[in-house]
Amino acid sequence: MLGIIRNKMIAPLPLAQGSFPERMKRSRELNNAFFEEIKDSFTHREIDPKNFLKKLKKIIPENIKAKVIDLADIEDEKKPSIYFDINSRKRFSGYKIILPFNRWSKKIELSKTSTFMHETQHLFDFMLNPKIIKRRINLVNNSNSPSESLDYYINEIYISKNFNKKKLKNFLKQKTPNEQIDFLQFCRYQLLTEQNAYKHSNPYQRKIEKIYKKEINYNADLTKYGAFQFTKKIKYIENLLSGIIQCQREQHKIRYSKNSVL
Numbered sequence: 001m002l003g004i005i006r007n008k009m010i011a012p013l014p015l016a017q018g019s020f021p022e023r024m025k026r027s028r029e030l031n032n033a034f035f036e037e038i039k040d041s042f043t044h045r046e047i048d049p050k051n052f053l054k055k056l057k058k059i060i061p062e063n064i065k066a067k068v069i070d071l072a073d074i075e076d077e078k079k080p081s082i083y084f085d086i087n088s089r090k091r092f093s094g095y096k097i098i099l100p101f102n103r104w105s106k107k108i109e110l111s112k113t114s115t116f117m118h119e120t121q122h123l124f125d126f127m128l129n130p131k132i133i134k135r136r137i138n139l140v141n142n143s144n145s146p147s148e149s150l151d152y153y154i155n156e157i158y159i160s161k162n163f164n165k166k167k168l169k170n171f172l173k174q175k176t177p178n179e180q181i182d183f184l185q186f187c188r189y190q191l192l193t194e195q196n197a198y199k200h201s202n203p204y205q206r207k208i209e210k211i212y213k214k215e216i217n218y219n220a221d222l223t224k225y226g227a228f229q230f231t232k233k234i235k236y237i238e239n240l241l242s243g244i245i246q247c248q249r250e251q252h253k254i255r256y257s258k259n260s261v262l
Contacts, residue, residue, distance in 0.1 A: 011073055015127060016129070016130055021130070024128075024129075027121065027125045027128045027129075028196070028200055031117065031121045031124050034056060035204055037059065038052065039058075039081075039208060039211055040213065045110040045212065045215060046108060047108050048109070049101065049106070051262070052099075052108055054124075060127070081143060083162060097119050097120065098119065099116045099119055099210045100112050110208060111218070112220075113204050113205045113220075114222060117201040117204040118201035119196050119197075121200060122193060125193045125196060131189070132189040135182055135185050149186070153187055157167070158194065158228070161227060161229070161232075162229050162232060162233065172184075180243060180244050181248075185198055187237050191230050191234050192234060194228070198225040198228075201223075206219070
């Protein structure tokens, strides 16, 4: 889970250059570099949050300031988590990374490697793709009901089955073409980053278990993400988005032609 702290999110230009596939590849390389930093840092199968952050700071750009938010401020009885607040006044307005921790030791467990690698993958994906954040900000800032689109995505799109296409089209009918485009672009990018995070975080769990095989006698369950049908959803949304954009372009041509005649 990642949260936006303020309403502007600007990535350092050297990091955010290149095509989308190139940036996603670079984000996976950064996440792998983070794993290499942290893999030998577990004591009694756990790592202290401050040490986790110290390792993360070695990978993120120097101009980004990072800190751990006090656990007492965010502790959730149902789902204990740790917030890593990464913030820079000059470049980034901020990220919040929420990670599971052991309630008694207040440390991150070895068995949660796939989970924290999933979340750090999101961090690097968003860091290198500021347009993803911009789409989310647009949804919030340009809507009469800021939570409506985000709630729809969470409850109807990001679910462990395919979404209802008729319901999606009815939802879009209530919005202007620009709002439709912003929403579908947001869904597309969110699904792409989720697919990227799920696909590439699971292997880290097995890697860490191999490193600590003398200290553990278990294999943690890996998240089965096939039910989310990411590829099918992304393809449908891209086709739907393409149709809306093409329609807008044609209408713009007609309006331009009429103005030219006048």
